[in-house]
Amino acid sequence: KAGVTQTPRYLIKTRGQQVTLSCSPISGHRSVSWYQQTPGQGLQFLFEYFSETQRNKGNFPGRFSGRQFSNSRSEMNVSTLELGDSALYLCASSGGQNYGYTFGSGTRLTVV
Amino acid sequence: DQQVKQNSPSLSVQEGRISILNCDYTNSMFDYFLWYKKYPAEGPTFLISISSIKDKNEDGRFTVFLNKSAKHLSLHIVPSQPGDSAVYFCAASRSGNTPLVFGKGTRLSVIA
Numbered sequence: 741k742a743g744v745t746q747t748p749r750y751l752i753k754t755r756g757q758q759v760t761l762s763c764s765p766i767s768g769h770r771s772v773s774w775y776q777q778t779p780g781q782g783l784q785f786l787f788e789y790f791s792e793t794q795r796n797k798g799n800f801p802g803r804f805s806g807r808q809f810s811n812s813r814s815e816m817n818v819s820t821l822e823l824g825d826s827a828l829y830l831c832a833s834s835g836g837q838n839y840g841y842t843f844g845s846g847t848r849l850t851v852v
Numbered sequence: 853d854q855q856v857k858q859n860s861p862s863l864s865v866q867e868g869r870i871s872i873l874n875c876d877y878t879n880s881m882f883d884y885f886l887w888y889k890k891y892p893a894e895g896p897t898f899l900i901s902i903s904s905i906k907d908k909n910e911d912g913r914f915t916v917f918l919n920k921s922a923k924h925l926s927l928h929i930v931p932s933q934p935g936d937s938a939v940y941f942c943a944a945s946r947s948g949n950t951p952l953v954f955g956k957g958t959r960l961s962v963i964a
Contacts, residue, residue, distance in 0.1 A: 785952070830896070841898070845894050
């Protein structure tokens, strides 16, 4: 069974630009969560979508947004990029409570 | 306010010996705990979990211990192997479709 697929793997953007990252969950999984990983900060929760609805949201500014489509694929968007947004963005899908998450390989975003 | 803490950023262990990774949490509502392992340029992969109704869970070389009164859990790896060298993340959740909360990770180096 295919895993969680994130595209693109690497991205370089300039300050002020916007970016869209994509995540395809494991087939049948309806929950998709997004995390930001930066050195020394671990995994910071961005948001979670379930059946096209945002179910939970972390403490990130409104420049960070997301959505989920009817096929459970999810996108996250970051507008007006800042240097501090450089990070590994991880998507995880889950089949239900206490099943844990299956992560994708992430998208490495570099803002210059 | 960090709800899940991994106070050791790094740990070095000799091959064949025991590795003990520690994790503390502050939120007494957490009732499910997980450990993830992460290699560079990959997403975290699920290792082992434990429910708050248990105090120990074993899976091969990996054992997780939970001490609810101390709000502390630990991951034991016996015997440690060079392939175990990775960053280990502790995560916690509480019932009700809430997101996983991660610690900052501990980098384990197993020396041959």
